[in-house]
Amino acid sequence: MFRGRLPATFAFVRHFGGEMRHHNTEVNHSRIPWDFTQESYKKIDEIMAKFPASRRRSGVIPLLHLAQVQNGGWIPVTAMFKIAKICEVPPMDVFETVTFYAMYNRKPVGKYHIQFCVTTPCQITGCDALIEATEHKLGIKMGGTTKDGLFTIGEMECMGCCVNAPMIVVSDYSNPPNFSYDFFEDLNEESLFKILDNLRDGRPVKVGSQLPNRVWCEPAGSDKDKTSLRLETPPGPYCRDIDAAKK
Structure with missing residues (x-):
């Protein structure tokens, strides 16, 4: 039927990291000097000390x-x-990492960066x-920032709380070196707008x-002690008693 040619296929593609190539702007180009602070360099020393000299590239993400x-x-x-130089990798390795992960931003964002999970469970729940x-409500499109600089909206792949879909994460980096990164789950339009209004005010x-009757990830209205999906220290893996085995 297609005489040796593959049929055309069409798909909706989401680009979580934004545009793949860099374009110089007034606030972001290679002629603007930038460096880590002395406090950050102390943290860098702690981070890089975890890796052998031959694996300095492991420091790129942190x-x-x-x-x-x-x-x-x-x-x-x-x-x-700067990170490429510290980790002794080609700059392209760092660029590839930044453009792959949705949690890294390559342009300024608002005080509250709101990212919507758009993976399958959140898709089918609205x-x-x-x-x-x-x-x-905010008068902006995906990837945009409100005129007052308060909100930026974006997308992200699975946030790992699928049982509580749909959900968002709200990050606030406006007070460095402190930051917050909070999940808001089981959303509908009313609860989402309440979050936005409270943040604005x-x-x-x-x-x-x-949900008023859900604590973590247990079935709504159930006793939270009937589920293992709680924020607590999980039990360690079983290991035989080595000392006893030596006797």
Whole structure:
């Protein structure tokens, strides 16, 4: 039927890291000097001490996180060059890492960076409708920032709380070196708008599930002691008593 040719296929593709190539801007180009602070360099020494000399590239991800925290929520291209030099890798290795992971930002973001999970469980529980409603409420499109600099909205792949879908993560890097990174789960339009309004007005927000009768990930309304899905230290793996085995 296709005479040796593959049929055309069409798919909706989401680009979580934004555009793949770098474009110089007034706030982000290779001529703007950037360096880690002395306090950050102390943390870098601690991080790099964990890896052998032949594996310094293992420091790329934690150093990117450190740069983003120091820089108020995003990573300039000159910070990527600095990290490449410290980790002794080609700059392209750092660029590839930054563009792969959605939690790294390559342009300035608002005080509250709101990222929607768009993986299958959140898709079938209405994340697209929540995104559309949020765009309308804030007057911005995906990837945009409100004029007051308070909110930026974005997308992210699976956040790991699928039983509590749909969900968002809200990060706040506006007070370096401190930052927050909070999950909000079991959302609907009403509960999501309440979170946005509380953040805008500086009121406390409820982190985690937004259902009144759910604590962590247990079935709604159940006794939380009937599930193992709780935030507590898990038991360690079984290991035979070596000393006893030697006798």
